Amino acid sequence: MKEDIFERRESKVRSYCRNFDTLFVRATGSEMTDADGKTYIDFLAGCSTLNYGHNDPDMKAALIEHIERDGVAHGLDMYTDAKAEWLKAFEQYILEPRGMDDYKIMMTGPTGTNAVEAAVKLARKVTGRTNVVAFTNGFHGMTMGALSLTGNAGKRRGAGTGSVGLTGTTHLPYDGAFGDDVDTLEQIEMMLDNPSSGVDAPAAFIFEPIQGEGGLNAASKEWMQGIARLAKKLGALLIVDDIQSGCGRSGKYFAFEEAGIEPDIITQAKSLSGMGLPFACVLLKKEHDIWKPAEHNGTFRGNNHAFVTAKVTLEKFWKDDTFQKQVREKAVILTEGLQKIADIIPGAKLKGRGMMQGVDVGTGDLASDICARAFEKGLIIETSGADDEVVKVLAPLTTPVEMFQKGLDILLDSAREAVSSNQMAAE
Structure with missing residues (x-):
């Protein structure tokens, strides 16, 4: 049972705790345990912040060792051994194997929205x-600049009446926004080629390869390639927001890899530290690194504790393609499990790609009902989409297959119960 201190002192802005109304005290791997001793399978994973699970033992051991030897905890952007080791590991395991030697790394404040602000x-x-071109259903953060790029009306209302200050952005249709039969790329090109369209020449295009909060809409390879070509044609920069879809969630380290594009700027956060520690950065092409010293900064840029765990993440999971193969195998299991749910709900359809998938059940009420029933049965899972109509699976990528299947079985049972209950209520 939760303590009343939360109701008494914490702001009404809190959200996830309203759906998971219990006091969590322990977390390991893909499970969380509450104060009553009940253990839940975690299919939320900190909104893709815990791609490698809770409290990975190797990361934990490295962090404890760093702390016990009085390793630097906070160093602004000074040179530290922890930063050097992470940079070398990122270069070795991520940049060099992907032919990305022409990228620099910019440390930003420790959250995804900080990275987006710096990129724009x-x-x-x-x-x-x-002008920055963003896309329908996109989510890029909650600070004012990032929020101007975000499409969700509820999030934008948080900025005040009339969404004051959310300017300098043009929102255009994402891939598939008007259905499978409508080529939004063609529409976008027509708008931007028309000198009377009212769309100012863009400084950048920004998109998520898979829209996490927007309903798990996944951009096709062709659409991503088309936006990249258009950006180059117009002299704009291409920013790929890989904060939620990156770090292996799609089946590859970067979710845009399959498109073969080379973004000018890439934002990363969430699972970058590997252990849920705050850490964000921006990857930028060397020719765009025109900053003057301290022209963009932040007190907490470069979290040394996160550098320590992030280095372990790279060495443990990204030294070869073994982990990526395991993720893709689990993605098949996920697709099969979600299809069983879609089969029992008229009009339901699968969304997403890799280990970032869900099922659109048509309404937010039904999706929320399914998730609430799942929580009662020991599964933590949330909704996504403009109307919360998508049941969204973001299980840790390291979840053992047996546990993963157990979670999917709970989800299927919950969907059956919710569908049956809705049918009875309608009769």
């Missing part, structure tokens, strides 16, 4: 333009 700020500085 740089794009405007490089191009001398203001």
